[in-house]
Amino acid sequence: MTIKAVTPRVVAPPASLGMGVSVYPSATAMVWPGEGHRHEAVAVPGVRLAPGDVLVEIELATVCGSDVHTVLGHRSAPTPLVLGHEQVGRVVALGRGGAKTTDGHRVALGERVVWSVAVPCGRCARCRRGLPQKCLTLQKYGHERMRRGWELSGGFATHTHILDGTPIVAVPDDLAAAVLAPASCSTATVAAALEAASEIVPLDGALVLIAGAGMLGLTAAAMAAEAGARVVVSDPVAERRDKALLFGAAAVVDPRAAADAPTGLATALAKAGGRAAAPTIALELSGTAAAVRSLLATVDVGGVLVLVGSVFPGPDLAVSPEQLVRRLLTIRGVHNYAPRHLDQAVRFLADGGRKYPFAEQVGVVFPLAEVDAALVPTGHPRVGVRP
Numbered sequence: 564m565t566i567k568a569v570t571p572r573v574v575a576p577p578a579s580l581g582m583g584v585s586v587y588p589s590a591t592a593m594v595w596p597g598e599g600h601r602h603e604a605v606a607v608p609g610v611r612l613a614p615g616d617v618l619v620e621i622e623l624a625t626v627c628g629s630d631v632h633t634v635l636g637h638r639s640a641p642t643p644l645v646l647g648h649e650q651v652g653r654v655v656a657l658g659r660g661g662a663k664t665t666d667g668h669r670v671a672l673g674e675r676v677v678w679s680v681a682v683p684c685g686r687c688a689r690c691r692r693g694l695p696q697k698c699l700t701l702q703k704y705g706h707e708r709m710r711r712g713w714e715l716s717g718g719f720a721t722h723t724h725i726l727d728g729t730p731i732v733a734v735p736d737d738l739a740a741a742v743l744a745p746a747s748c749s750t751a752t753v754a755a756a757l758e759a760a761s762e763i764v765p766l767d768g769a770l771v772l773i774a775g776a777g778m779l780g781l782t783a784a785a786m787a788a789e790a791g792a793r794v795v796v797s798d799p800v801a802e803r804r805d806k807a808l809l810f811g812a813a814a815v816v817d818p819r820a821a822a823d824a825p826t827g828l829a830t831a832l833a834k835a836g837g838r839a840a841a842p843t844i845a846l847e848l849s850g851t852a853a854a855v856r857s858l859l860a861t862v863d864v865g866g867v868l869v870l871v872g873s874v875f876p877g878p879d880l881a882v883s884p885e886q887l888v889r890r891l892l893t894i895r896g897v898h899n900y901a902p903r904h905l906d907q908a909v910r911f912l913a914d915g916g917r918k919y920p921f922a923e924q925v926g927v928v929f930p931l932a933e934v935d936a937a938l939v940p941t942g943h944p945r946v947g948v949r950p
Contacts, residue, residue: 584610584618584656591950592720593934594709595634597642602934607714607722612658615727617670619678623740624650624718625925625945626937627748628777629874630705634938638875641708646934647718647948648680648705651734651743655722664731665902677747678723679730679905680704696899702726719934721950730902732909741925742912745945749778750908753786755900756869758907760844763867763893767791770835772842774818774858775849775872776803778924778944783846784810789915793835795842797828797854802942810919818857828861841866848872855880859894867893874898 589608596603610618624647633640654674662670670676682702683695690698705717715724725731734743757766769792773780776798784794788811796807797816804815804826814831822829832840841863847855850872859882862868873896886892912921926943929936931950 584612586610586618586722590715590720590722591931592645592709592715592717593931594643595646598634598636602719604932605709605714607720610656610715610722610724611712612656612724613727614659615662616658617654617662617676617725617729617731618656618715619652619676619723619725620655621650621652621718621721621723621950622675623744623928624948625741625744626948627745627945631938631940632875640706643709644705644707645709645715645717645720646705646938647720648703649745649748649945650718650723651675651677651740651746652723658727662725662727662731664733665906666733668733670731670733675734675736676731677734677743677905677909678704678725678732679751679900679902680706680747681899682726682729685728693901696901719931719948721931730905732905734909735913738913738917739922741922741945741947742916743909744925744947745778745782745921746908746912747905749782750912751900751905752871752897753779753782754904754907754911756783756846756848756871756897757786757790758904759895759897760846760867760869761790763895764843764865766844769793769844770832770840770842770863771795771844771846772797772832772858772861773807773812773846773848774798774851774854775847776800776807776815777848779848779871780846781806781810781919781924781944782921783848784812785916785919785921786911787811787844789911792844795831795835797831797857798849806924806944818854828857843867845869846871850875850877852878852880859892862890862892865891867895870894870896871898 589606593602594605630646632638683698687699771787771792773796794812796812813835816831817826820827843866845858845862845868924944928947
């Protein structure tokens with residue numbers, strides 16, 4: 564789902580001195596009070612930008628599955644909360660000293676940007692280890708309790724207050740907002756997952772089996788195909804399987820079908836990889852225990868299984884140490900992503916990604932005031948919200 568702002572807003576002064584910035588008319592944040600409650604519109608007439616902070620006017624935000632799971636009570640979250648962490652917008656004010664994008668150039672007023680879901684400190688032991696996405700003092704857009712001084716902390720608002728240290732990436736003006744908004748979640752996460760896999764098995768020429776054909780799965784199919792992989796996508800929903808074929812999949816699987824059925828696993832693997840083919844890379848993007856078990860049983864000797872979708876509590880997975888040893892298997896987990904993955908996501912969408920129908924995967928676009936309607940689950944990979 565997508566949420567988008569339609570009324571231009573003037574920020575005074577046009578370039579902040581790092582002090583208070585007045586927004587006319589007032590910025591608006593849609594605040595979620597907690598499970599069982601509707602969002603409330605909260606006016607934010609002023610923002611105090613610290614050195615390195617950025618104020619962005621939201622062009623379009625998209626609804627991630629985690630937003631839906633939060634309001635349904637499937638995952639805990641501190642409240643009151645401004646949800647939303649997939650969005651694109653334009654810079655309207657800068658704190659003292661300005662800010663820089665991940666490639667080192669100074670952020671300019673009017674520049675179109677996306678930014679990371681995570682705000683790392685850059686100094687702790689994990690950041691120094693190259694794991695800023697797991698910073699010991701990590702803050703995340705759309706995940707933190709609304710607080711004084713950071714009221715515009717999520718994407719379901721007319722503006723977002725980007726904190727100093729947040730990875731920011733400039734994006735092309737000619738690329739649709741519906742394509743760019745998910746970059747800071749699904750696209751960057753897939754970039755991280757494919758990097759984790761390719762460190763074990765090169766993508767070029769690999770046979771890749773993907774479980775799940777939602778936004779993550781479709782993106783993974785396209786990115787893996789662009790990297791030279793032969794891709795097979797498994798999903799129980801026929802419409803999703805059809806979409807996967809538009810995103811580079813060589814074959815698709817109905818996980819409920821017999822292996823040798825026309826939509827069975829063995830048939831699809833043979834179609835994509837030849838007789839007796841087995842995937843050397845498996846990506847679990849659906850979050851189902853059955854898919855994890857199936858991929859673990861299917862991946863070839865020396866292969867790698869990357870788990871991405873298992874972000875909610877579920878049943879334990881029984882793993883045979885003997886099988887891991889004898890089959891030389893690697894199991895890796897990916898959660899969030901590093902700044903380089905957001906860079907990779909934007910580069911992909913701006914280059915090879917243009918050939919795939921990403922914009923069409925954002926279904927209905929709701930006005931910001933109707934964010935509750937946007938958070939009702941639909942059959943679309945994404946729904947939009949527009950201020």
